[in-house]
Amino acid sequence: MEEELISSKNTAISFILETETLEELEDLKLQFLGRSGKLTLLIKSISKLPSEKRPEIGLLANEVKNTIEQAIKNKESELKNLKTKARREKIDVTNPGILPPLGHLHLITQAISEITDIFKKIGFQRVRYPEVEWDWYAFTALNFPQNHPARDDWETFFIDAPENKKYGKMLLTPHTSSGQIREMEHSRPPIKMLNIAKCYRRQSDVSHTPMFHQFEGLVIARDISIVNLKGTLDYFVRSYFGEKRQSRIRPYHFQFTEPSFEVDVSCGVCNGRGCKLCKEGWLELGGAGMVHPNVLKAGKIDSKKYTGFAFGWGVERVLMMKEGIEIDDLRLLYSNKLEFLNQF
Amino acid sequence: MNIKILDSHFREFLKTPATPKEVKEMLSLTSASVERVKKIGNDFLYDIEVTTNRVDLMSVLGVAKEAFASFSQFGKSAKYLPPKFNKPAAGTEENISIKNNPKIVNRICAVVLSVNVKDSPKFIKDRLEASGIRSLNNLIDVTNYIMREIGHPAHVFDFDRLPTKTIVIRESSGGEKIKTLDGKDYVLPGEDIVADDGEGNIIDLLGIMGLENSVVTENTKRILFFIDNNDPQRIRKTSLALGIRSEAAVLNEKGVDPEKAYETLLRGIELYEQIADGKVLSPIYDIYPNKAKERKILVSSEKISQVLGVEISDSEIKNILTKLNFQVSKKNNLLEISVPTDRIQDIEIEEDIIEEVARIYGYHKLPSILPKVESSIASKYTNSFFWEEKVKNSLKYWGFTEAYTYSMVSKDLYEGTESDAVKIQNPLNEDLVFMRRTLVPSLLKVVNENKAYDEVKTFELANIYHKRGDDLPNEIITLAGIVKKENASFYEVKGIIEQLFNDLGMQGVFKKSQKSVVGASIYINKEYVGEIEVLDNNLIDFELNFQALIKHAASAKKYKPIAKYPPVIEDLALAVSESVETSEIIHEIQSKSSLIVEVSLLDQFADTRTFHIVYQDPNKNLTTKEVSEIREKVIKSLKEKFSANLK
Numbered sequence: 003m004e005e006e007l008i009s010s011k012n013t014a015i016s017f018i019l020e021t022e023t024l025e026e027l028e029d030l031k032l033q034f035l036g037r038s039g040k041l042t043l044l045i046k047s048i049s050k051l052p053s054e055k056r057p058e059i060g061l062l063a064n065e066v067k068n069t070i071e072q073a074i075k076n077k078e079s080e081l082k083n084l085k086t087k088a089r090r091e092k093i094d095v096t097n098p099g100i101l102p103p104l105g106h107l108h109l110i111t112q113a114i115s116e117i118t119d120i121f122k123k124i125g126f127q128r129v130r131y132p133e134v135e136w137d138w139y140a141f142t143a144l145n146f147p148q149n150h151p152a153r154d155d156w157e158t159f160f161i162d163a164p165e166n167k168k169y170g171k172m173l174l175t176p177h178t179s180s181g182q183i184r185e186m187e188h189s190r191p192p193i194k195m196l197n198i199a200k201c202y203r204r205q206s207d208v209s210h211t212p213m214f215h216q217f218e219g220l221v222i223a224r225d226i227s228i229v230n231l232k233g234t235l236d237y238f239v240r241s242y243f244g245e246k247r248q249s250r251i252r253p254y255h256f257q258f259t260e261p262s263f264e265v266d267v268s269c270g271v272c273n274g275r276g277c278k279l280c281k282e283g284w285l286e287l288g289g290a291g292m293v294h295p296n297v298l299k300a301g302k303i304d305s306k307k308y309t310g311f312a313f314g315w316g317v318e319r320v321l322m323m324k325e326g327i328e329i330d331d332l333r334l335l336y337s338n339k340l341e342f343l344n345q346f
Numbered sequence: 347m348n349i350k351i352l353d354s355h356f357r358e359f360l361k362t363p364a365t366p367k368e369v370k371e372m373l374s375l376t377s378a379s380v381e382r383v384k385k386i387g388n389d390f391l392y393d394i395e396v397t398t399n400r401v402d403l404m405s406v407l408g409v410a411k412e413a414f415a416s417f418s419q420f421g422k423s424a425k426y427l428p429p430k431f432n433k434p435a436a437g438t439e440e441n442i443s444i445k446n447n448p449k450i451v452n453r454i455c456a457v458v459l460s461v462n463v464k465d466s467p468k469f470i471k472d473r474l475e476a477s478g479i480r481s482l483n484n485l486i487d488v489t490n491y492i493m494r495e496i497g498h499p500a501h502v503f504d505f506d507r508l509p510t511k512t513i514v515i516r517e518s519s520g521g522e523k524i525k526t527l528d529g530k531d532y533v534l535p536g537e538d539i540v541a542d543d544g545e546g547n548i549i550d551l552l553g554i555m556g557l558e559n560s561v562v563t564e565n566t567k568r569i570l571f572f573i574d575n576n577d578p579q580r581i582r583k584t585s586l587a588l589g590i591r592s593e594a595a596v597l598n599e600k601g602v603d604p605e606k607a608y609e610t611l612l613r614g615i616e617l618y619e620q621i622a623d624g625k626v627l628s629p630i631y632d633i634y635p636n637k638a639k640e641r642k643i644l645v646s647s648e649k650i651s652q653v654l655g656v657e658i659s660d661s662e663i664k665n666i667l668t669k670l671n672f673q674v675s676k677k678n679n680l681l682e683i684s685v686p687t688d689r690i691q692d693i694e695i696e697e698d699i700i701e702e703v704a705r706i707y708g709y710h711k712l713p714s715i716l717p718k719v720e721s722s723i724a725s726k727y728t729n730s731f732f733w734e735e736k737v738k739n740s741l742k743y744w745g746f747t748e749a750y751t752y753s754m755v756s757k758d759l760y761e762g763t764e765s766d767a768v769k770i771q772n773p774l775n776e777d778l779v780f781m782r783r784t785l786v787p788s789l790l791k792v793v794n795e796n797k798a799y800d801e802v803k804t805f806e807l808a809n810i811y812h813k814r815g816d817d818l819p820n821e822i823i824t825l826a827g828i829v830k831k832e833n834a835s836f837y838e839v840k841g842i843i844e845q846l847f848n849d850l851g852m853q854g855v856f857k858k859s860q861k862s863v864v865g866a867s868i869y870i871n872k873e874y875v876g877e878i879e880v881l882d883n884n885l886i887d888f889e890l891n892f893q894a895l896i897k898h899a900a901s902a903k904k905y906k907p908i909a910k911y912p913p914v915i916e917d918l919a920l921a922v923s924e925s926v927e928t929s930e931i932i933h934e935i936q937s938k939s940s941l942i943v944e945v946s947l948l949d950q951f952a953d954t955r956t957f958h959i960v961y962q963d964p965n966k967n968l969t970t971k972e973v974s975e976i977r978e979k980v981i982k983s984l985k986e987k988f989s990a991n992l993k
Contacts, residue, residue, distance in 0.1 A: 103745030105803065107738055110750055115735065125720045128731055133753070134768060134781065134811060134819050149579065155772045159754075161781075162769040164816050172818065174770070194721035200753060200809075204774050212774050213752050223719040228704060229655025230717040237716060252374055253705040255397035255692075261653075261701030263709065264379065282382075292653060295697055309653060338749045338792040340799055 003044075003051065003059055010040050011066040018073045024081050031074055041067060109335065109346050110215055113321045114198055117217050120241045124234070126196040126219060131181040133200050134161060137170030139180040143300035144258035152176065159202050159212075174202035178218035178314050179258060182293070185220060186301025191308050192223035198317070208331045215317035222293065222303060222310030228261070231290060231311040239267050239287075242320060246273065251290065259291020259312060270325050285323055288315035347398065347596060348381070350477040351406050351494070353390035359410035361425040362417055366390040369413065376416040376705050378403050391476050399692040401600035405497030408688075415669035419708050431612035434619075437627040440505070442570060443544075445514045448635035450539045451552065453575040453604040454515075455611040458505050458628035459618050460568050461485060467621055479593075485562045485569060488617045498573060498602050498610040499594035501550065503560045505568040512544035515552070515574075524548050526590070527561040538584040539576050553581045553598040554590050568627065571618065573611050575604040603688035605638050638687035644680045645696045653700050655712060666706045667699070730823065733850065733896045734807055737825065740849055744842060746803045746827060751788035753809065754778035759787040768811045768819045781811035781819065785826035786879070786887045793830050793885070802830040807892060825876075826889040836864075839878055839886045843868065851900035856929075870898045913943070913962035914973050918980070921953050922990035928955065934987060935959065939976045941968070954993055 014034045021027045034041045045063050048056055118128050132139075141153055152158060161172040181197035197218040206212050219234065232251065239249040247270060251263035265287040269280035276283040290313035295305035318335060321327055329335065334342055353366050364372065370380040370392065378400065382393040396403045403409055410426060417424035440458045465471075466487040474481050479490045489500040520536030534540070534551075541550035549560040553576040562569060582599035585591060611630070618624030651657050663681065664674045673684040685693045692698065738748060754770060760780040768781035782788065785806055793802050805827035812820040829839055840856060847854045852870055856878075859865035864880040868890065876890035922931065932945045935957065944960035959980075961973050984990040 103743065105742045105744070105746040106748060107742050108748040108750050111738060111748055118731070124716060127721050127723060127725055128729075130730075132818055132821060133809060134821065136818065149582065159773070160771040162771045166816070189723055192719045192722050194717075194719070202753075204772065206774060212754070212778060221717055221719070223717065225652060226717055226719075227653055227655030228709065229712050229715050232709070232712055232714040233716040236714040250375070251709045252379055253377060253701070253709075254379075255399045260695070260697035261704055292697070292700075295695065336750055336752060338751060338795065338804075340747060340796045340802065340804075343747050343749070 003047075003055075004062060006044060007059070007062055007066050010034070010044060011069060014041070014070045015073055018070070018077050021077055021081075024078065024085075027074060027077055027081065034070055035067070035074075041070065106343050106346055108343065109321060109327070110317055112346065113317050114215070114217075116242065117198065117317065117320070118196065120238055121196045121219065124237060126194050128196045128198060129181065129185060130199055131178075131184040131197060133175055133202070135173060135175040135180050136166060137173060138168070139183050140173060140175050140177070142170060143183045143297065144179055145294050145296040145300075146257045150257065156204055159204055175199075176203050177201055178216040179312070181218055182220050182258070182297065182312060183301050186222070186298070186303055191303065191310075193220060193310070195220040206333065208333070211318075211333055211336055213336065216314050217317055218312065218314040220293070220310065220312045222298070222308050224308060226292075226309045226311055228292065228311070231263075231292070231313070234311070235265055235287075235290065235313060243267060243270060243324065246270075248274065249287070250284065254289060254291075256289055256291055258294050258297050259289075260294045262289065262291035264288075265290050265313065265315075267323065270323075287323070288319060289313065347404065348393060348395050349404050349409075349494075350391055350393050351409060352386070352473055352476050353392065355406050355473050355495070356392070356410055356413075359407055359427050359429065360413050361427060362413070362422060364417060364422045364424070366392070368420075368422065372416055372420050372422065373409070373413060375710055376419065376708060377412040378409070386476060389472075389476075398600060401597055401602060401691065402497065402688040404597055405493075406495045408497055411671065415666065415706055418669075419666075419706060429609075429613065431609055431616065433612060433630070434615055434626050436629040437625070438629075440568070440627040441511070441629060442505075442508070442631070443512045444631060444633060445512070445544075446633050446635065447515045447517070450517060450577045450580060451515050451574055452577070452634075452636035453573075453607045454631065454633045455573040455607045456631040457571050457611065457615060457626055458568060459571055459615070459622075459624045460627055461566065461618060461622040461624050463562070463564055463566050464622070470621065483562075483564070484622045485566060485618075488614055488622070489571075491617065492610050492613050493593065493597070496606055496610050496613060497597065498575070498606040499553065499597055500610055500614055501556055501572045501574065501594075502562055503550070503556070503570040503572060504562045504566045505570045506566070507560050508543060508549065508570065510543045510545060513549070514542040514544050516540060516542050518548070522548060524551060525558045526551065527556045527558050529558060532588050532590075535584070535587045537580065539580050551584070551590075552576055554585055554588075554595040555592050569618075571611065571614055573607045573614075575602060575607050601691045603638060603690070604634065604636065605687045607634075608632055639690050641685040641690055641693070643683045643685065643693070643696060643699055644677065645683060645699045646680050649696065650700050650703055653697075654704050654707070655715070658703065658707060662707070663703050666703050670702055670706065672699075672702070728899070728901045730893070730896060732901075733899055734823070734892070736849065737846060737892075738807060740846060741805050741827065741842075744803075744845075746805045749789060749792045749804050749806045750808075751785075751792065751806060752778060753781055753811070755780055755782045755788060759791065761787060766813050768813050783810050783812060784889060785810060785824050786828070786889050789826055789828045789887065793828055800831065802828065804828055823892040824889060825892045825895075826887065828885065828887045830885050832884055834880075834884055834886045836866075836878065836880055836886060839888055840866065843878065843888060843890070850896070850898075851903070852895075852898045870895065873898075909962060909964060911963060911965070911967050913960050914968050915958070915960050916973075916977075917948055917956050917958055918977075919954055919956045919993040920984065920990045921993050922955060922984070922988050924953060926988045926990075931955070931957070931984065931988065931990070934983060935980050938980045938983060941972075941976060942980075 017030050033039055048059055158176050159174040163172040165171050178197045178199050185195045200213055201216050202213050236249050239247050248268040250266050254262045254264040256262040266284035267287050268274035269283055269285055271277050274283040293310040293312050298305040366383050370383045373380050379395045380392050381395050384391045414424045414426035446454055463483050466481055466484045470487055470491055471481040474490055477494055481487050485502055489502050493499050518534040518538040518540045522534045525531050539552040540548045543549050550557055552574050576598055578599050578601040585595040647660050667674050671686040675682050683699055756777045762783045770779055773779045792804055807825050809821040810824045814820050855869040856866040859867045862879040866878045868876045875894045878888045880886050928947050935945045936942055941961050941963055943962045946958045948956040948958040961968055981992055
């Protein structure tokens with residue numbers, strides 16, 4: 003009996019070791035441990051032994067059973083590992099993956115997000131004001147004389163609506179500067195505004211679209227100086243265009259600022275030395291200036307107490323000045339060709 | 347406006363060791379922007395952009411004066427060499443009667459000369475042509491040359507073509523006809539400044555262009571050399587009405603300093619003597635009823651320093667302003683500044699003086715410091731911009747591509763009646779006439795223009811414009827989208843909107859649309875917010891009032907304790923008529939017990955709908971018996987209400 007047990011253990015182990023598939027292993031398990039398996043039958047026959055021998059043989063039988071079970075278990079996990087290994091070898095990692103859906107945000111949205119973020123970090127709050135505006139907000143309150151060419155029919159879109167006694171004609175705002183007065187009307191200094199909005203001008207060519215976007219900064223507080231304006235635009239230029247880019251201001255003329263400036267950014271290609279792209283080393287960004295006292299007055303802010311600066315630049319313009327986005331016809335931005343939109 | 351001047355001409359009035367490149371740099375940073383320097387032979391041509399308020403810089407002399415004030419700030423020496431004019435002896439052989447109208451003309455300087463017509467010498471030709479003026483003959487060239495040099499337009503008549511020897515300045519009456527010296531016919535709108543020969547014949551359109559009937563020809567022997575300083579607003583009106591944008595008109599409409607008129611006359615006489623054998627035949631006329639204004643402005647040096655952001659001393663302020671030809675004196679604690687006559691047009695207030703000081707001092711010398719002040723308004727994190735960005739990003743990651751279309755649309759794309767329209771009075775073209783009331787038509791156009799794509803998912807977030815009587819229109823931020831694909835599914839589009847709502851922390855109610863044949867109207871808390879529209883098998887759109895939507899949006903989340911006892915989950919398959927809406931069934935099931943915490947449609951096949959039901963008691967484990975009691979109640983009521991049968 004003892005020998006039979008040991009020999010069946012050895013047979014089982016040697017069979018198990020030679021097994022190559024999980025199916026074979028399952029067969030072996032049945033042969034030895036199943037209801038009518040060899041070992042099962044042997045164990046059943048223990049009861050026929052004399053009672054004094056039973057404990058000893060019983061112990062041995064148990065040990066044999068455990069050993070076989072363990073061997074099967076080990077083999078099983080070994081075979082299973084082999085299987086995953088085989089599976090791994092079937093993957094072609096160069097085949098394409100299954101992509102989750104991915105659309106595209108318009109370049110303008112992307113630029114606006116970036117601009118908003120940059121100014122948010124230095125405490126500017128984004129606002130939005132009417133696109134369909136009164137002449138008063140777009141021109142008169144901004145110190146434009148009545149006969150200023152910006153009011154001409156071929157410059158600005160006018161709405162077919164009766165003139166307002168107080169505010170004049172209804173029009174599509176040609177610049178975000180109309181938001182300056184709106185802002186002054188509903189908040190008091192210190193003011194730190196970022197107005198980003200659609201603007202409209204009556205022109206369409208490779209560098210103009212009848213609808214476009216501007217972002218307007220306005221800061222009004224005590225002791226605001228040109229130095230602060232320089233600090234702000236320097237911060238923007240380095241944040242938006244890159245650390246190496248520099249900015250400068252030059253004298254210019256606008257109705258609603260005094261002094262007025264034109265803002266330049268050093269060319270990213272030649273770093274201000276002059277090249278084919280920029281011609282003279284600098285690229286024009288847009289206008290800026292110290293808020294004209296007449297504008298503060300229109301916004302009911304005491305120009306003796308407060309000074310301020312403002313700037314208004316084209317979103318499309320700063321976008322085009324960014325490296326890699328030199329679009330030769332601005333109208334492409336609003337053509338909504340998917341071939342174009344899907345690039346961004 | 348731009349002016350082109352040659353370096354050699356410029357250096358006749360300014361002695362400086364600065365190179366042309368340095369001239370360009372220094373002028374650009376402190377005065378007018380020199381856009382280009384071009385080498386021409388041994389000379390250099392500056393192309394300078396002059397802002398409309400600085401008509402005084404539209405001359406070689408003006409630029410030289412500015413350069414004089416600016417260059418020393420860069421450590422470059424510069425000496426201004428003002429031109430000297432000698433008054434020639436008056437002639438006695440001829441005279442002319444000039445009757446001015448001081449309401450419209452400020453000053454007239456004139457003289458009659460005998461001359462010889464010929465080509466101009468080379469230096470005159472070169473300078474004129476480099477600066478963009480065609481050389482014609484010496485008589486006309488002189489007028490252009492002095493306009494470029496001094497900045498005051500001038501005119502020359504053939505004296506022998508003025509037989510009445512009379513010039514009467516008057517306003518035109520509407521409808522009078524003229525032929526300009528370039529042979530074009532015009533009808534005057536009225537109130538234009540004209541010269542009349544005393545017999546009702548117009549012989550000059552003052553300040554804008556000479557006329558064919560009095561212009562010099564190759565046979566001219568005697569000229570009337572004529573400098574007129576006019577009312578700028580009338581010049582602008584006439585120039586725009588007739589579409590004549592001559593350089594004289596462009597300068598005169600900005601207001602040229604009348605003080606320059608006399609110098610211009612003297613310089614012209616000198617040149618006629620030099621290059622046209624000119625001899626003065628008449629007295630020198632100077633009719634000057636409207637003297638240049640005087641202006642004094644008080645400024646405080648503290649204010650100047652405050653706006654600049656750096657301390658600047660009284661003596662430095664005085665030094666800068668004096669070089670710019672201002673006179674500075676102390677008055678109490680303030681500085682009293684007298685404005686030079688050629689700057690009266692643009693220097694009116696303290697801030698204008700600050701600009702003069704600041705730009706010559708040099709913006710480039712000022713430091714860059716961020717303002718140390720914060721906005722007084724509390725910022726709201728979840729404002730409209732927050733939700734806009736969130737929704738745009740969600741749509742992007744669900745495969746939508748964002749479009750930006752024009753706010754103005756054509757009559758075809760406009761949805762609404764004309765009386766409701768916000769209409770543009772002066773549209774650029776017929777595609778941009780109405781401010782749109784809906785976004786979908788613009789997006790359909792986008793889909794149409796991308797025919798090559800079988801599948802398009804696009805959206806736009808933009809304003810629509812609703813007329814509000816005579817007030818400004820209501821601008822409503824609106825979200826619209828389109829799904830184009832073969833057999834597009836209503837449920838796919840509805841799912842997008844439901845998921846957007848989930849992300850915004852709100853729930854929508856979808857009802858059969860009242861507007862479109864196939865589609866849904868969408869409500870949040872009973873407020874109508876928009877529409878899904880199934881246009882055809884392959885095209886579904888949606889449009890939502892974004893502004894209304896985000897009123898219900900919530901970023902704040904509510905914490906609910908995690909359930910201690912497990913739920914019982916089961917699926918119930920029901921045969922029920924298709925006329926019964928799923929939402930009615932769900933509502934009915936839910937109403938049967940507060941222990942039913944969730945009901946959803948699992949799937950639908952023919953007349954069978956399978957509902958997924960979750961039972962849960964927050965306080966204890968549910969027994970099979972409790973669940974089956976609720977279930978029986980549900981089945982019974984569904985049978986009664988909808989004749990639904992358990993399958």
